[in-house]
Amino acid sequence: MTTFGKALGSTETNIPGLVLWDLPVHGDTRGWFKENWQREKMVAAGLPDFGPVQNNISFNDAIGTTRGIHAEPWDKFVSVASGRIFGAWVDLRRGPSFGEVFTAELDPSVAIFVPRGVGNAYQTLAADTAYVYLVNDHWSPTASYTFLNLADETVAIPWPIPLADVEISPKDLAHPRLADVEPMAPRKTLVVGANGQLGRALRAELGDDDRFEYAGRADFDVTDQDAATARRWRDYDTIINAGAYTAVDTAETAEGRRAAWAANAAGVATLARIASENDLTLVHVSSDYVFDGTSERPYREDDALSPLGVYGQSKAAGDLAAQTAARHYVVRTSWVIGDGKNFVRTMASLAERGIDPKVVGDQTGRLTFTDELARGIRHLLESHAPYGTYNLTGSGDATTWADVARSVFALSGHDADRVTTVTTDEYFAAADGPVAPRPRNSVLSLEKLSGTGFEPRDGGEALRDHLQHHLSGDPS
Structure with a gap:
């Protein structure tokens, strides 16, 4: 259930640059309202001024729909418009934190900033869930992506709903294990x-x-x-x-x-x-x-x-x-x-x-x-x-x-x-x-x-x- 009245604030995670954000949501019996992206306030609070250029929405009608783990060559700010999701993030960048895992549940009052090269995956925990993400580069078929198998035993993500019981695309099922992942090179x-x-x-x-x-x-x-x-x-x-x-x-x-x-x-x-x-x-x-x-x-x-x-x-x-x-x-x-x-x-x-x-x-x-x-x-x-x-x-x-x-x-x-x-x-x-x-x-x-x-x-x-x-x- 969405928590109303939170103050805008951030929490660092164990993955460098991956930051969890509390968002103020104002609601009553009619529904709720929030500022999903407010550059001036968020930058002042410490969010990188990452310059988003594209806004994407992913809608999932069934509980358990699972997507990922994808690491893109851009930064993204992910939040929920309706419903609730379990998120898993794995650092797939070259460096000492490669393979680090962070998990959290997101509802409309929680968002996360995902830096370039950190793999992200989402599993819906409520029907009719929609999550929104701002990215600071336009999608390109020539961009270099990095992927990890959702069931990788090394990172051992604690999925709330077992992967055997959820909807997963054939592509996501075919992604490599961590030992075979080529880390994403830095900019x-x-x-x-x-x-x-x-x-x-x-x-x-x-x-x-x-x-x-x-x-x-x-x-x-x-x-x-x-x-x-x-x-x-x-x-x-x-x-x-x-x-x-x-x-x-x-x-x-x-x-x-x-x-x-x-x-x-x-x-x-x-x-x-x-x-x-x-x-x-x-x-x-x-x-x-x-x-x-x-x-x-x-x-x-x-x-x-x-x-x-x-x-x-x-x-x-x-x-x-x-x-x-x-x-x-x-x-x-x-x-x-x-x-x-x-x-x-x-x-x-x-x-x-x-x-x-x-x-x-x-x-x-x-x-x-x-x-x-x-x-x-x-x-x-x-x-x-x-x-x-x-x-x-x-x-x-x-x-x-x-x-x-x-x-x-x-x-x-x-x-x-x-x-x-x-x-x-x-x-x-x-x-x-x-x-x-x-x-x-x-x-x-x-x-x-x-x-x-x-x-x-x-x-x-x-x-x-x-x-x-x-x-x-x-x-x-």
Whole structure:
């Protein structure tokens, strides 16, 4: 019998993410009324804002009708419109809780939130029973489902009415035992721009198991008009955008301007739309170039954007686009060094070849190595840090490019005095082609990042390790 007057509330179960809900039902001799789904109240009470897109109703006219055990690749919120059901849920997701069982009776005053990959089965305990479920993806014949036999001896579900006495479909009778079930894989993380320096560092940090997918531009181009339909996005949980147009000087040309805006702004807007429509987390890597460098203190995440050149302007536009996704991390970094061609490798090569460089000394910042940037991104995701914008660079004292060059010379066993300091204007005075304006102050405040429990490595220490491990051979 339906209980009237319950307060809205939740009860965690032994299956992670499976949550039982009490629903307020208001009734009298005429019947009853309830708010079966009330987003504002339920989200405030702790229900995931899972974004339902489809409403289904299952009606069973006979007591004992039994359906399941089906695990779908979407979340669902199940409640009863009339009658009463016995529900059984089995965790069929890959992980330590695989095979966990939870059972409960549902009437109009009780509902349950079933996360993706948890198998569900229902047995009617009253005639003319109808139960309703909201799901956050449209049914698709190509979706991947996982099934378990209703009579599996391992999970040993205590069915109120023996299975031999109830109506079951032939398909449900034919489902495999638990020992033969292939667990449902978790949603995947897609790394875009996977062939670049940061993309390679992310692969080294995250690994190559099937939770992660790495896409170079040939595999997934954010500027392609079909990008929004290029994947079954509900199979993903996170997109990390490690790709960008970074030719800051070429961006000042007509062709470069178009390419920079396509990749750094329009492409990011596409990713943000994908993330918003499919409830994904978007990680977007940004740049110190979104600021003009005139601040006399380190830049905070909430400082006004003030880009100087086309590259910076396109990156600033990308930041604004990424922030339209409800679940986003905009990660601003500076002076990035990874494997492959970079400033440190170039200076080491010049030192070895006896060339004495002129290096600018009026731009200030901190080095950020791609392995540290990848480690920080992983931390934000795994720690479930509040969504938003975070500065992520190396820590320690601010330095100049000339100081970095001298450190490279010294750490490589060469005379640091061979490096001559010049101004930015002097350095580019004889440039043959367009020159993008550079921010003179690229130091980013790390206080907000530290508040999440992540402390970046000192840039000087990271430089020593980089030279030792990556440039021990031929630095050219």
